[in-house]
Amino acid sequence: MKIQLALDRLTIREAIQIAKSTELYIDMIEVGTSLIKEYGVTSISALKEVFPHKTIVGDIKTMDNATYEFDLCFEAGADIATVMGVAPLSTIEACLDRAKRHGKTVMIDLLNTTDEQKEALYEYKEAIFCDHISKDEQELAGKKVNEVSFNDSLKWAVAGGITTDSLKGMEERKPDILIIGSAITKAEQPEEVAKIFKEIIG
Amino acid sequence: MKIQLALDRLTIREAIQIAKSTELYIDMIEVGTSLIKEYGVTSISALKEVFPHKTIVGDIKTMDNATYEFDLCFEAGADIATVMGVAPLSTIEACLDRAKRHGKTVMIDLLNTTDEQKEALYEYKEAIFCDHISKDEQELAGKKVNEVSFNDSLKWAVAGGITTDSLKGMEERKPDILIIGSAITKAEQPEEVAKIFKEIIG
Structure with a gap:
């Protein structure tokens, strides 16, 4: 499992500081x-410049506006960009197309998608x-x-309030990526907490 | 009907220029x-500073992240901010709450919502x-x-590729707000096109 550090509700300077202090573990x-x-x-x-x-x-x-947004994002230095699973499929397909042209990757966020939407999205095996x-x-x-049943042929990330305590359940699900935000960014010692996450997942 | 000029895929300077040249008609x-x-x-x-x-x-x-985003948006000077109708209801309700506290307004974008989602959203009569x-x-x-049946007790905006030609159909629907983007922003003479829109709706 990889650790993705989510930087939110911060200034750019604060974001860089937290990423620097935790970079060994993420x-x-x-x-x-x-x-x-x-x-x-x-x-x-x-x-991207600092890391x-x-x-x-x-x-x-x-x-x-998938092409415009994904070009912006990739040209700014992103390796992966996110699209909402609740968007029209024409948007999601345009994101996949842009990612392919840039040699980069799409992450599809399943927030609030119906089961029917999920089934349609699982066809996009490169995401x-x-x-x-x-x-x-x-x-x-x-x-x-988190309630989504993982489809083993796909790559999975899990996000939403993950703490060192809730991580135990995650180990059984074995997502490819654990997205961790405030458990690290709001900790008094972000470095220490990031280190604990890294030790738990081994 | 009011005209809402949508400024997209422009620099801030270009956006200000187009808004200045058309401000009499929007x-x-x-x-x-x-x-x-x-x-x-x-x-x-x-x-907001210029207008x-x-x-x-x-x-x-x-x-x-409704509270953070809506506070950002209103504090920057927006009078109305948009939330996606496909978002969880907890997000939409938080947007309505922030708008109320700021004395401002929420626009709910019905893009890709199901009929069931629309029915639930129509309860938010202040939007x-x-x-x-x-x-x-x-x-x-x-x-x-555009295919949504208007509910007469609500305020309606219509968006998506509206041109001076397609406007005729709109007059029968009588939305409160016509959102017009590239028909004006990509015109050789944005001012002239904005004037025509204004003349048609009277």
Whole structure:
């Protein structure tokens, strides 16, 4: 399992600091949607510049205008960009097309998708699928458990309130990528917490 | 009917220029998702600064993290901000709550919502509902006709490839807001086209 550090609700400077202090223990750096919407794609290029050897995920959450948004994101330095699974399939297919042309990867965020939508999306075998409990579902609706059944032929990421405690359940599911945000970014010692995550997953 | 000019795939400077040249004929200025994602919410504050008396719509297309995104958007100067109807209801309700606290308004974008989702959303009578054919649906899937049945007790906006020709059908539907983008922004003479739109709707 790889660890993707999700950087949200931070300034670009804070994001870089946290990524620097934890970089020994993380594999991928996610420039969160809040950074992109607050500062633009310069947030992506700033992180890629400091961490050229890390995989950078631009959580741009595309719903439309796929070519423009994905080109922006990849040209800023993202290696992976996200599209919402609830978007029209024409948008998702355009994202896959742009990723292919750039030699990069799409992550499809399954937030609030129906079972029927999921089935259609699983045809896109080159994508990474993200089983995602959103911040608002966690904080406002009290949702805590990821429920999507993994399809073994696909690559999986899991996101949403993952802590060192909740990680035990994850080990059985064995996602390819664990997306961890505030458990690290809001810790008093982000480095220590990142190290514990890394030790648990081995 | 009011005219909302949607500014997308432009630099902030170009967006301001087009809004200036057409301001006599438009009622609302939409800072498009592409501007927000490319430049951040500074795109909203830049437009509000030049057009303090126009209604500014921040097309932030929130899917999660509603409080943070809506506060960002309203504090930057938006009078209206958008949330996706396909988002979890906890997100949409948080957007409505933030709008109320700021004395501002939510526009719910119905892109790709199911009939069941629409019915649930129509309970939020303080929102503006946007019947939206996305750019990708228009450009990649050839979709051209807005299909949502208006519920007369709600406020309606219509978006997606509206031209002076397609406007005739709109007059029968009588949405409160016509969202017009590239028909004006890509015209050789944006001012002339905006004037024609204004004359047609009277």
